[in-house]
Amino acid sequence: MSLSTNCPLCGSTDFETFFTLPRVPVICNQLWPDDAAARAAPTGAIDLAVCRSCACIWNSAFDPERMRYSPGYENALHFSPTFRAFADELAADLVDRFDLKGRTVIDIGCGDGHMLDLLSRHGAAEAIGFDPSMEGVTSPFTEREGVEIVPEYFRSEQLDRPFDAIVCRHVLEHLDEPRAFLKDIRAAIGDRDVPVYIEVPNARWMLDASSMWDVIYEHVGYWTEPSLVTLFRRAGFEPTQVREGYGQQFLMIEARPGTADPYYLHPDTRSVLRLASAFGEFARTDLKVWRSRIGALEGRAVIWGAGSKGISFANALHLSGQEIAAFVDLNERKQGLVAPGVGVPIVAPDALGEIAPSLVLISNAQYLDEITAQTRGMGLDPAFAVVTG
Template sequence: MRATAPLCCPLCGAQKAQAIFRLDQVPVICNQLWPDPAAARTAPAGTVDLQLCRDCSFIWNSAFEPDRMVYAPGYENALHFSPRFQAFAAELAAGLVARYRLAGKHVIEIGCGDGHMLDLLAQNGVASATGFDPSMAGVTSPFTARDTVEIVGEYFRSDQLDRPCDAILCRHVLEHLDDPVALLRDIRRAIGDREVPVYFEVPNAGWMLEAVSMWDVIYEHVGYWSAPALTALFRRTGFEPLSVRTGYGAQFLMIEAVPAAPQEDYLDPGAARICAAAQAFAEAAGAEVQRWRRRLRDCRGKVVIWGAGSKGITFANAMGEAAPGLCAFVDLNSRKHQRIAPGVALPVIAPEQLASLRPELVLISNALYEEEIIAQLRAAGLHPDFAVIAG
């Protein structure tokens, strides 16, 4: 029998991988909804096999196949339909413009989605805000109504930094890349001697591990970034972190950095703490899946999941036949309504439709939205039981 080659960490190159969690038959793209149940049931599926680097604490999916990822029009992961997220994004935009004196200057965002953040930056005085996102090819957005806001519907390339650029944002993109080091090195080379600050935002793997939120483990995310791993990435590729902090209920990890000399062998002293948390996560995750399966198997009424995003869709697919009462997703995003979630093939409905459905149990996919969801349903005269999936 041929020996299996040791896995090489995509961040630091060490061959010290430890398997920590595996999910089979998960949707390849959670945030691509489908027009009918038949198409949703046959949506591409794959395997997530999480590995932990015991040197730098980076976590990645060793079963990831980058050629399967196609971010095209129809990909929908906007969060700004929630009042809580709107407040978070508005504060972020105002803070970045103030801290880096970006009023009257030029900002680029890599992976801008529908341009919500670009518009917020424009509201705060930037002279121009340009975003790159292939999912916006041929798609119109209300957030580009200002002449100063532009979305280029294609993948970002570092040669596009030859235009005026006083800051670079990249939010919830890094976790999708199988070679994150290459992107950071390309950006660093393109910046050259300019003093261009960068802001990156990713899901916080440290929170995911501590909360045992395996519903944040999705195929789209090849990399899972904790503060030590993210710090190592930036220092190794030639950036000096000014701040590394959590936000949005600790579910996001946010780094602000400026160009510096690379520290190519840097390892963060906090890596050992993340490694210990990852090992505890590995032991607890399987038990958490079984706990939810038992609970939903015994539920006799209708069950809905509020939040047709990655957490809710991953959860529903993991439950499978153990949740016979599960009948729909609910979402504030009208662009998702009347679409079908991949794999589990459940419809996405508007909150107003719950009055006729009258579910026995509403599962809330993210604890950050618990108060606003319960208040909305109570105001509508509905009194189901509630349970939070994550957070």
């Protein structure tokens, strides 16, 4: 199916484009060793579309052939105390409510295995993950007995062992064929009563907050509750709970296997269509406001957070090293590398003393208190501005 002519959820051709970015890094979480490589990073276009039938939102300009996840892809958030607390509470809750103590859980798209380790710590006997970006990479999170990472893309035939729950966090938004993926998970479960937990960025929060910096090429899909429930019911799952988390920025769905309803449509789609239309109008204005503010800045600025929000912000505004001295990030695996597109280096927080920024741009308000406290604890007193949230 071509994403340029059909909705990837319901197949409809009745959709509208409401936001565009002509040139963005294809993989904004793929960092580079030097300025030249970062500036030569592959780019693509974003034409954000919304389906008038099912309210699915996706990048109709997305080309799956351009996506090549490999070692060096880095989007771990667990270097932040704020995120670690969230993840630990989530793991404990899943083990408790899914009755996973002494049992086996599968994590599809497990990254470096941080969640696998947490699930094991809270009582799971086996925590097995699948992630192709871990090929040839070692992780401290697999040192516990029973924790394993298979460095491959998930396929239903790989689950030829007993398992008691499936977890999949921040994967669905990367897939150009989400129905096929959910059906593959449903096939792996078969006639067993196995719970499924899937977590994605919350597109309704993105639309409400007019956070265009959450629009990145590697995310082909942007999920709201109506489209996510529609996907699950069409793929043969019965949703049991849908909720928001992490400051409403994440959308979390739990489901049990059921009977597929291939024509299901969620009753609340109009609100998503209204939000999408308003998002496009606000985003165009917000771009102009930020360009003016950065252009008038006296002194040096840094962006704290070399993740998708911060890197998207810098690229959408076409910022350079003259306007942004550095990205700051707690993730040691990012430090010393260079952000794609803009070619701005990533440094540790202790580099702020030498940079002496007059402005710290915080890419995600979720970390506002954490970042301001750490910066002022270093004896610095810059202005702070939140990019989104």
